[in-house]
Amino acid sequence: MSNSQVVSPVQIAEADLLAQLDADLLPRHVAIIMDGNGRWAALRGLPRIEGHRQGLTALRDVLDICHEVGIPHVTIYAFSHENWNRPAAEVSMLMRLLDEYLKHERQSFMERGIRFFPIGRLEKLPHAVRTLVQEVAEETQHFTEHVLTVALSYGGRAEIIDAVKGLVKDIQLGIVGEGQINEDLFEGYLTTHGLPDPDLLIRTSGETRISNFLPWQIAYTELYFTKTLWPDFRRQETLAALLDYQSRERRFGRVSHTGSPQNGL
Numbered sequence: 001m002s003n004s005q006v007v008s009p010v011q012i013a014e015a016d017l018l019a020q021l022d023a024d025l026l027p028r029h030v031a032i033i034m035d036g037n038g039r040w041a042a043l044r045g046l047p048r049i050e051g052h053r054q055g056l057t058a059l060r061d062v063l064d065i066c067h068e069v070g071i072p073h074v075t076i077y078a079f080s081h082e083n084w085n086r087p088a089a090e091v092s093m094l095m096r097l098l099d100e101y102l103k104h105e106r107q108s109f110m111e112r113g114i115r116f117f118p119i120g121r122l123e124k125l126p127h128a129v130r131t132l133v134q135e136v137a138e139e140t141q142h143f144t145e146h147v148l149t150v151a152l153s154y155g156g157r158a159e160i161i162d163a164v165k166g167l168v169k170d171i172q173l174g175i176v177g178e179g180q181i182n183e184d185l186f187e188g189y190l191t192t193h194g195l196p197d198p199d200l201l202i203r204t205s206g207e208t209r210i211s212n213f214l215p216w217q218i219a220y221t222e223l224y225f226t227k228t229l230w231p232d233f234r235r236q237e238t239l240a241a242l243l244d245y246q247s248r249e250r251r252f253g254r255v256s257h258t259g260s261p262q263n264g265l
């Protein structure tokens, strides 16, 4: 057997997982809280930023496999509103990583037809990063089949407040009547308007919180929590999460096909 024919156990496991995946039952939209970079680094006696660096490698792996299996929408929580409270050195390294990431991926977004769609209080980002974020967003905005939404300086409650303010303004201007207000109309004021709601939310590192990530949008989302720290969450872990999602029955408050009405929500 030549070297090129040698199949490592990792490849076999990935191929096995892929074979189990039902292409007709894939989530259209996966949202991810990438948690545990700091702990990953601490476990190895490394500075936290090394955890974030490995986290970026994990992100590339996860986005690749999502793209390969055909998931059109991925939304990642890259930097929360609360993350500004971290030590200045860590914040500045995270901004530098974002800068490196965008400079590196810019061409690949164009070649693969991926829209880079930033959400959050972008005005709080340092000027140079903000400019780059806006440039990459603009040059990829015409792509619609694959959308990578990146939450930066994002907080879900702040997003809802901003939406309320926009709606109130339109009511005052007479553009919208009070009787027209419903969920669909309100959704149009959120930064994510036009995107499908996430079908699956993944959070790594064993924490089982939502942490102010897309609180409106995940009302019916399937939640997947894993103890794996984000830098170790790679292709196989992603496939395992997708298979777990496919094993669930989504009822959206309706009665199960097989179960009884008292099954609850």
Ligand code: FPP
Residues within 6 Å of the ligand: 034, 035, 036, 037, 038, 039, 040, 052, 053, 055, 056, 059, 077, 078, 079, 080, 083, 094, 097, 098, 099, 101, 205, 230
């Ligand atoms: C949470 O881990 C992770 C973050 C606050 C940042 C996420 C960033 C990356 C995955 C890499 C950079 C991404 C881009 C798009 C540039 P934590 O530091 O809170 O981990 P801990 O809870 O173990 O301390």
